[in-house]
Amino acid sequence: MAETTLPVELIVLILTWLPVKSLIRFTCVSKRFHSIILSDPNFAKSQFRVAHDRKTLAQRLLYSSTVPKLESLDLDSPSFKHPSSVRKHKLPSAPAHDDVLPLGSCNGIVFLAFDDKIIYSWNPSTGFFKKLPDPGFSPNKISVYGVGQLPATDDYRVFVVSTDYADDKNELAMFSSRAKAWKKLEVDFDEFCFCSNQGIHLNEALHWLDTSKEIVAFDLGQEEKHKFRKMLLPRDFNDGGGDYYENHLGVSAGGYLSLARNLYVCGDSVDIWVMGEYGVRDSWTKRFNLKFSHPPRQDWNFNSVLVLETTMVAEIYVHKRHEIGRGLVKIGKKEEDTRSMYKDEGDWLNMIQYQESLLRIED
Amino acid sequence: MSTPAENEASIKQESGPSGTVQDKPKKIVVRTGDGEVFELKEEVAMEMETIKTFFMEDNISYETVMPLTNVDSWELVKVIEYCSKYVELKNKENFHKELKAFQDEFVKSMSPKTLLSLSNVANYLEIKYFLDFICQAIADHIKSKDVEYVRELFGVENDFTEEEYEMAKTEAPWAHENLDKDLY
Numbered sequence: 001m002a003e004t005t006l007p008v009e010l011i012v013l014i015l016t017w018l019p020v021k022s023l024i025r026f027t028c029v030s031k032r033f034h035s036i037i038l039s040d041p042n043f044a045k046s047q048f049r050v051a052h053d054r055k056t057l058a059q060r061l062l063y064s065s066t067v068p069k070l071e072s073l074d075l076d077s078p079s080f081k082h083p084s085s086v087r088k089h090k091l092p093s094a095p096a097h098d099d100v101l102p103l104g105s106c107n108g109i110v111f112l113a114f115d116d117k118i119i120y121s122w123n124p125s126t127g128f129f130k131k132l133p134d135p136g137f138s139p140n141k142i143s144v145y146g147v148g149q150l151p152a153t154d155d156y157r158v159f160v161v162s163t164d165y166a167d168d169k170n171e172l173a174m175f176s177s178r179a180k181a182w183k184k185l186e187v188d189f190d191e192f193c194f195c196s197n198q199g200i201h202l203n204e205a206l207h208w209l210d211t212s213k214e215i216v217a218f219d220l221g222q223e224e225k226h227k228f229r230k231m232l233l234p235r236d237f238n239d240g241g242g243d244y245y246e247n248h249l250g251v252s253a254g255g256y257l258s259l260a261r262n263l264y265v266c267g268d269s270v271d272i273w274v275m276g277e278y279g280v281r282d283s284w285t286k287r288f289n290l291k292f293s294h295p296p297r298q299d300w301n302f303n304s305v306l307v308l309e310t311t312m313v314a315e316i317y318v319h320k321r322h323e324i325g326r327g328l329v330k331i332g333k334k335e336e337d338t339r340s341m342y343k344d345e346g347d348w349l350n351m352i353q354y355q356e357s358l359l360r361i362e363d
Numbered sequence: 364m365s366t367p368a369e370n371e372a373s374i375k376q377e378s379g380p381s382g383t384v385q386d387k388p389k390k391i392v393v394r395t396g397d398g399e400v401f402e403l404k405e406e407v408a409m410e411m412e413t414i415k416t417f418f419m420e421d422n423i424s425y426e427t428v429m430p431l432t433n434v435d436s437w438e439l440v441k442v443i444e445y446c447s448k449y450v451e452l453k454n455k456e457n458f459h460k461e462l463k464a465f466q467d468e469f470v471k472s473m474s475p476k477t478l479l480s481l482s483n484v485a486n487y488l489e490i491k492y493f494l495d496f497i498c499q500a501i502a503d504h505i506k507s508k509d510v511e512y513v514r515e516l517f518g519v520e521n522d523f524t525e526e527e528y529e530m531a532k533t534e535a536p537w538a539h540e541n542l543d544k545d546l547y
Contacts, residue, residue: 005518006479010486013494017502024538028510028531030519087537127534 012036016046019058020108020125020356023047037358038126044358048107051357058356060087061306061313062110062124063328064100072124073328075308075353091122092129102350103158104147104198108357111158116142119158119175121361128360135173135182137162143170146199146206148220153178156361157220159199159206161189174220177361187226192216196304198352200249202257203278205229209249213237215257233259234273234284250307252287259284260307268292270312270331290331306351315351391418392428399436400428403443410446412489431488438484445469445493470500475516478504507543 006014015023015036027034036043051057059075070089077085094100097114104111110122111132117139119132137160144161155178162171172185192210199206205219215231245261252258257275270290276283290312303315303326311332328351389405391414405425408414417429431439452461470478478501485494505513514521523531532539 006483007486010482010498011517013486014482014498014501014505017499018506021538022506024535025510025542026513028523028528029513029517029521031522033519034531125535 008032012043016043016050018047019051019056020047020358021058023358024125041360041362044360048357048359057108059308060124060354060356061328061351062089062102062105062354063315063351064102070100070102070124072354075311075313075330089124090127092127094120094129101142101145102352103142103145103160104201105352105354106147106149106156106201107359108355109156109359109361110352110354111147113142113145113160116140116162119160121156121177123357123360124354125356126358126360130361132158132175133181135160135162135175136184137171137173138164140164140171144194144197144199144208146201146208146218148199148201148204148206150204150221155179159218159220185226187228189228192228196248198350200251200257202251202255207231207249207257209247215249231257231279232281234286235281237261237273237284246302246305248305248307248312250312251309252307253309258287258307260290260305260312262302272307272312288333290333292329292331304351306353308353313351389425391425393431393439394428395434395436395439396432397435399439401436401439401443404447406450407443407446410450410490411442412491413487433487434484435480438480441481442484442488442490442493445496446490449492466496466500473500475501475504479516507541509539509542 015026015033018026023037027037048057060072061075062070062072064070070091072087072089074085074087091112095114095118097118099115101113101116102110103113103119108123108125110124112120112122114120117134117137119135120129121132122129140162142160143163146159147157148159149156155176157177158175160173160175162173163169168190170189172187172189173182174185175182192208193212194208194216195211196208199208199218201207204221205217207215207217210216213233215233217229217231218226219229245263248260250258250260252272252274257278259273259275260270261273262270268291270292271286272288272290273284274287276285300316305315306313311330313328313330316327316329390402391405391408392400392402393408393414394400403414414429417423418425418427434442448465449462452458452465455461473481478497482494482497482501485497505516513519521528
């Protein structure tokens, strides 16, 4: 063809194949590019679908600190150690707050709770930031939470339990982006005692480990008569005799429920079990073992743990002489994959994993 | 019972618009914008929706030379090269692996402008898998380039004021780091 410039739809098609970081940069090319990339929901969906199918979605770790700040790290790059790989996030117009808690993320959209009461949806890559309606809780602590999606209706769900520890009362609610509203849930919750706050999203349900050594799941698509569902851990799982194990749920490569198990006191290796067939107890198999090859010499233990596809990220406490140091550790299958980053400032609150996308909750 | 002569006549009719004997591969003839005439194997030509529609829709005889005024001869050469290979590999066991190897060779020494021309042609001829491949190759090429490079490549004018540009940039400074420091 002669010296012609490309038709717009062809340029858009080319842009669809780009990763989010490049696209955000190219919003500065022209006003039209800015508009296509940031204000076109169809473009956002196409880009996400292409990256998802090619398995090129960029994975990041978001963590909040009491300083207060939000930062993220690239989970795909081998090195956690480089200070330049830390991305500092600015929230466009956050309410004044002391705490910010990431509740979870789905398709690149992160949900944040400010001071346990105001909840926003946020895309860390595009900066899109929108307040959710008030859940209507009494002023208490958000204790248990999770984020997921019902793909058939493109409906994002946010599940939150607000707990009054003094009176031992719980309020549960679930937000639907499609209904643009919260629904209070009348559900029996008192029988449970979860080991972690953050629900693991898989198969349109959230999952937590309960101290009674089973998995408790909540199906996000339930419309009424809401209830939790139980799933069993591998047989003979806690056969460690006198040893005390810590367990963490996650999702492994291929979309299987996984379980990381390590000795509570200074173990230097982690076993990863995978549930090959969802809901089938006998499909649990011990898949691999991750070695934490250079644990700190001082006493240390795991704090919060994220089990990812083939690695595990943990916040660890190191007990130094009169202080506690905190570090983020990435433990991979090969020794070279173990990377750590130690920081001493502030308290690290919570970590979630998110993918880079251009998606947002539409009006 | 038909006579041999009648049989031959009916065979001739069934062999299609080209009127040749049944077992000779059918060819489709096209003329590019710069006047060159190409003979394409039917199976390769049918990979291009635009050509397929032209002949199939109105049952046009294969004797017709289809004009491809928007395509230059060098471009068609490349398109034929890709589609022929694709058709050849399509049903093979190592399809993906062999296709990838071919793809890497195919784009190896192509300039960005060449890739853009080919994307235009792939779009015009409606060859989906070729279009996707070329677009992906262009995307891979520009993904670590800076804003100015992309403007030049696509011939896009900067309609931001200095201030607007700086503001857009400071919204996500991380997106402007670690770029290719090169080549135009």
